[in-house]
Amino acid sequence: MKRKSALLWVVVLALFGTALYLSIYKRYQLGIPFFPGDKVESWVVEAQVRFQAEGRPVRVELALPDFEVPDLPRQQVASEGYGYTEVVERGQSRIGRWSARNRSGLQNLYYQIHVREELLLSTREQRGEASAMQAMPIGGANSVIAAANRLLDECRDLSSDAETFVAQLTARLWGEITSQDAAILKRSYQKRYGDGWGQILLTELLAAEAIPTRRAWGVILNDELGPQRPIEMVEYYDGYFWRSSESSPAREPGKLAVWARGDALLDVRGGRSSEVFFFVEKNVAPLEATLSLQDAPFWVGTIASLPVKERNVFRYISLIPVGAFVIVVLRNLVGLSMLGTFMPVLLSLSFLEIPLRPALVMFALILAAGLSFRFFLTKLNLLVVPRVAACVVVVTLLMIALGLISFKLGMMDGLRVTVFPMIVLAWTIERMSLLWDEEGASAALWQVAGSLAAALAAYLIMIIREVNYWAQYFPELLLLLLAGILLIGRYTGYRASELIRFRSFVGK
Amino acid sequence: MKRRWWHRWLVTPGELSKLGVVGLNARNGRYLLPNNPRRLYRSVDDKVRTKELAFEMGLPTPKLYGTFSSPGELRHIGKLLDEHESFVIKPARGSGGKGVLVVTGRKGDFFLKGSGSSLTLSDVRFHADNILGGLFSLGGRRDVAMVEQFIQCSQDVMGLSYRGAPDIRVVMLHGYPVMAMLRLATKESDGRANLHQGAIGVGIDLETGLSHHAVCHGRPVEIHPDLDCPLIGQQIPQWELVLKLAALCYEMTGLGYLGADIMIGCQTGPMLIEVNARPGLAIQLANAEGLRRRFERVQEEAMRMKGSASVEERIEFSRHVLTPFAKERKEKALSSLGG
Numbered sequence: 001m002k003r004k005s006a007l008l009w010v011v012v013l014a015l016f017g018t019a020l021y022l023s024i025y026k027r028y029q030l031g032i033p034f035f036p037g038d039k040v041e042s043w044v045v046e047a048q049v050r051f052q053a054e055g056r057p058v059r060v061e062l063a064l065p066d067f068e069v070p071d072l073p074r075q076q077v078a079s080e081g082y083g084y085t086e087v088v089e090r091g092q093s094r095i096g097r098w099s100a101r102n103r104s105g106l107q108n109l110y111y112q113i114h115v116r117e118e119l120l121l122s123t124r125e126q127r128g129e130a131s132a133m134q135a136m137p138i139g140g141a142n143s144v145i146a147a148a149n150r151l152l153d154e155c156r157d158l159s160s161d162a163e164t165f166v167a168q169l170t171a172r173l174w175g176e177i178t179s180q181d182a183a184i185l186k187r188s189y190q191k192r193y194g195d196g197w198g199q200i201l202l203t204e205l206l207a208a209e210a211i212p213t214r215r216a217w218g219v220i221l222n223d224e225l226g227p228q229r230p231i232e233m234v235e236y237y238d239g240y241f242w243r244s245s246e247s248s249p250a251r252e253p254g255k256l257a258v259w260a261r262g263d264a265l266l267d268v269r270g271g272r273s274s275e276v277f278f279f280v281e282k283n284v285a286p287l288e289a290t291l292s293l294q295d296a297p298f299w300v301g302t303i304a305s306l307p308v309k310e311r312n313v314f315r316y317i318s319l320i321p322v323g324a325f326v327i328v329v330l331r332n333l334v335g336l337s338m339l340g341t342f343m344p345v346l347l348s349l350s351f352l353e354i355p356l357r358p359a360l361v362m363f364a365l366i367l368a369a370g371l372s373f374r375f376f377l378t379k380l381n382l383l384v385v386p387r388v389a390a391c392v393v394v395v396t397l398l399m400i401a402l403g404l405i406s407f408k409l410g411m412m413d414g415l416r417v418t419v420f421p422m423i424v425l426a427w428t429i430e431r432m433s434l435l436w437d438e439e440g441a442s443a444a445l446w447q448v449a450g451s452l453a454a455a456l457a458a459y460l461i462m463i464i465r466e467v468n469y470w471a472q473y474f475p476e477l478l479l480l481l482l483a484g485i486l487l488i489g490r491y492t493g494y495r496a497s498e499l500i501r502f503r504s505f506v507g508k
Numbered sequence: 509m510k511r512r513w514w515h516r517w518l519v520t521p522g523e524l525s526k527l528g529v530v531g532l533n534a535r536n537g538r539y540l541l542p543n544n545p546r547r548l549y550r551s552v553d554d555k556v557r558t559k560e561l562a563f564e565m566g567l568p569t570p571k572l573y574g575t576f577s578s579p580g581e582l583r584h585i586g587k588l589l590d591e592h593e594s595f596v597i598k599p600a601r602g603s604g605g606k607g608v609l610v611v612t613g614r615k616g617d618f619f620l621k622g623s624g625s626s627l628t629l630s631d632v633r634f635h636a637d638n639i640l641g642g643l644f645s646l647g648g649r650r651d652v653a654m655v656e657q658f659i660q661c662s663q664d665v666m667g668l669s670y671r672g673a674p675d676i677r678v679v680m681l682h683g684y685p686v687m688a689m690l691r692l693a694t695k696e697s698d699g700r701a702n703l704h705q706g707a708i709g710v711g712i713d714l715e716t717g718l719s720h721h722a723v724c725h726g727r728p729v730e731i732h733p734d735l736d737c738p739l740i741g742q743q744i745p746q747w748e749l750v751l752k753l754a755a756l757c758y759e760m761t762g763l764g765y766l767g768a769d770i771m772i773g774c775q776t777g778p779m780l781i782e783v784n785a786r787p788g789l790a791i792q793l794a795n796a797e798g799l800r801r802r803f804e805r806v807q808e809e810a811m812r813m814k815g816s817a818s819v820e821e822r823i824e825f826s827r828h829v830l831t832p833f834a835k836e837r838k839e840k841a842l843s844s845l846g847g
């Protein structure tokens with residue numbers, strides 16, 4: 001017993017020491033602040049090019065962002081077995097060129113860049129020059145020409161310069177002002193050009209007004225989106241600046257930055273079905289710190305040095321120990337009874353992905369509906385595994401129904417019902433109904449309430465900004481949690497619930 | 509201890525510790541984990557195995573009529589049940605009395621439950637099927653259904669229980685009986701002897717086998733709420749045999765910390781129903797006394813004897829050394845018996 005305690009303390013102290021040493025090293029050697037800054041400092045934007053190589057020499061050209069600063073921001077290229085060069089052509093973006101001989105099968109090329117937010121947003125407006133151009137009238141059917149002319153006249157009448165003209169035009173094409181003419185134009189271009197029609201339409205309309213334009217592609221700065229396709233944009237010249245305008249009907253929320261401009265975003269020779277995706281990720285720490293982390297030896301590694309796509313996953317994973325710790329505290333120190341040991345952690349992870357109130361409502365709805373179905377199943381005298389499987393099917397259908405109904409009602413949150421772990425829900429329903437039968441409704445409801453309370457507690461701790469930041473930049477602090485869990489594992493004192501349970505011992 | 513205003517809602521940890529109450533963390537960390545090595549659990553978690561062991565040791569347990577381990581075998585359940593007027597079907601790996609079906613008699617083709625309701629053969633088969641599917645076992649694992657002898661309880665204790673068989677739980681440490689309680693069914697507990705379902709826990713004095721305290725839902729009671737019979741001062745019949753049976757469970761399983769569940773049959777006498785490797789803590793409430801001081805005394809004694817004590821010596825120690833802690837309460841129980 002004594003020896004075991006000594007061993008425990010040695011392990012706990014070792015964990016403590018390692019965690020403190022690593023974080024102090026990071027703080028003072030690498031300059032990563034202990035607390036997150038007030039605003040978003042910088043972004044990591046990653047472009048992923050994917051295509052099927054056909055066994056011939058391959059050449060891939062991807063337009064890359066330019067910044068009007070002397071030194072380029074930090075960039076990284078990951079592509080095994082490809083040569084990489086960069087070329088700059090006049091009037092075009094910088095171009096990254098990958099080349100290789102005789103590739104076949106699915107190819108993935110990555111380009112990553114770390115940029116300060118101000119710098120990224122400054123790309124919306126660029127000082128520059130453009131050669132003067134002649135007005136190019138719109139072609140096509142008579143009705144289209146007439147509609148275009150009416151639209152242009154109306155916008156010209158309500159504007160003073162190129163900038164206000166474009167604002168009027170886009171408000172009619174994709175914005176809040178409804179216009180019969182704009183609708184005719186949109187329908188006809190969509191039919192004629194398919195993908196990319198918005199860019200062509202805006203370009204041609206501006207050409208008719210003799211405003212110089214060029215194509216551009218944007219990225220939405222919102223790290224909750226996951227993989228996103230490039231947003232089509234058009235840049236126009238107002239005499240002093242190149243300004244950018246969106247040229248697509250709807251997009252996800254978030255600030256928009258221009259990634260590149262020129263004739264084409266992606267040009268792949270020797271491959272087919274090529275696509276570009278962007279992944280973006282917020283850096284809450286200063287840019288220099290993030291960069292020095294990437295250069296740091298592997299044993300101080302953080303999630304920050306991973307590819308952006310994987311970082312998003314690991315950000316959630318690194319929060320799971322926090323949830324596990326909360327569960328340990330609630331079970332062994334508080335004595336809360338819950339359904340399933342770590343079910344509340346999974347639940348709290350789903351709460352992280354959707355706003356809390358709709359999440360709670362949806363959880364309650366699914367549970368209630370699933371439970372009533374489960375009571376119906378009892379009458380059919382089914383065996384256990386088929387019964388839980390039937391519950392899984394019903395939960396799936398309920399999720400689809402919930403998604404559809406909330407979409408019809410215009411509540412987009414309902415569409416994200418899929419974040420709930422389905423199998424866990426089905427087992428929760430099964431356990432709850434057993435409890436209901438065995439020990440009555442109140443016991444079952446109390447345990448569900450306990451699980452929900454635990455999930456909420458874990459969630460409220462996980463969303464603290466500092467906790468998120470530490471999990472991302474100081475994952476070694478998880479060793480402190482481990483030490484804490486080990487210590488609680490040897491705690492033999494009373495649980496808070498026992499103080500209530502044994503109250504009748506005193507005073508009779 | 510003086511009653512304070514906060515005792516309506518809670519006790520402080522310091523007070524609990526002074527009373528010697530053992531909490532769940534302490535039970536697990538101090539008594540369960542060090543004394544019950546994992547490999548020994550098999551002999552008690554599988555009740556068929558427990559029965560075999562008890563048979564080898566010559567301990568009385570209800571007869572095993574048969575076991576069913578696959579749905580195919582259940583086709584023959586009718587034939588087996590025909591041979592017996594009354595029987596009990598239960599899961600081999602169940603816990604907390606879950607999934608126990610007690611059939612006390614027949615009425616034509618129907619089976620009669622203890623509560624008086626009747627079942628058909630297909631109801632019984634469905635119940636057995638649920639057991640096989642793991643409905644009542646931990647983690648939903650596949651299980652074996654056992655059919656065993658129904659024990660008609662001795663009228664001395666049966667008269668205290670509302671439509672359900674009472675059983676005696678004896679908590680043992682290192683083979684020494686530490687504390688005992690009688691569990692009585694109530695209308696609320698629906699024939700089952702589970703304390704958190706509203707059954708009554710009655711504290712039993714180790715020396716005499718007299719009941720001296722009783723609780724329902726954690727609150728002291730003196731009279732059975734459904735039967736109106738007094739709960740204090742009742743004598744458990746054949747108390748020496750009960751203690752001996754419990755003490756032998758230590759030899760049988762090797763578990764340092766265990767709870768023995770014993771029923772008292774009217775013709776058969778005390779019978780071992782099952783052995784629990786993780787007995788709960790409600791026994792403290794039923795006895796209105798913490799377990800810790802008794803545990804400490806037993807640990808000292810076990811250390812002193814170095815495992816050489818015989819069953820009789822251990823029982824002797826428990827009956828005469830442990831119980832004086834509850835002397836005052838015992839006197840109260842004796843006086844209520846006299847009056």
